[in-house]
Amino acid sequence: NAGVTQTPKFRILKIGQSMTLQCTQDMNHNYMYWYRQDPGMGLKLIYYSVGAGITDKGEVPNGYNVSRSTTEDFPLRLELAAPSQTSVYFCASRGGVTYEQYFGPGTRLTVT
Amino acid sequence: GENVEQHPSTLSVQEGDSAVIKCTYSDSASNYFPWYKQELGKRPQLIIDIRSNVGEKKDQRIAVTLNKTAKHFSLHITETQPEDSAVYFCAANSPWEHGNKLVFGAGTILRVKS
16 A cells, blocks of 8 residues: 655756646545645645546646546646746545545656 | 634744644634644655544644634644654645645744754
């Protein structure tokens, strides 16, 4: 049981490039979330999903897109990367019975 | 929507002393209040949580208290140790919103001096 896994661990992008951050969980959780954490700051919700095929915007969705074709996977797509998207990105999941969210190890993204 | 404020932003204590971090929330419908610990370069890890039907919960050296009337909750760490040094985040849920999202406070940097 690996929990929540994220790839890559680190990535450097040039302005205007695109990339997909991968997130997978093996706990059969319906709820999945993407957060960003800027240096010295708290966690801001980007997008979330309550089940396969259902996604919705969080607090800071601009510049990002998501999809949820399976229960296990919740990729985050960055189009036209900007320096303001330099951050650490965390994926999280939770089951339907408890409220506890389980976090992945994070992806550190730098846009230059 | 829910708003969570957390104080203080930094806290320095001597090893063995107690540490208290406080959070206030705005949505009276919130019913779940977790605390996460994040060590440098690591993921947030849940250390304790409390539901709105109890006023206090304890787990060894850590405890959380909840005052629903005043809409605030606090983390108490007793007999602090150097390994308690980390960033601590409180959060509150938005139960009426689709996805039962968590809203996080800005975090408290706790430094335990030995």
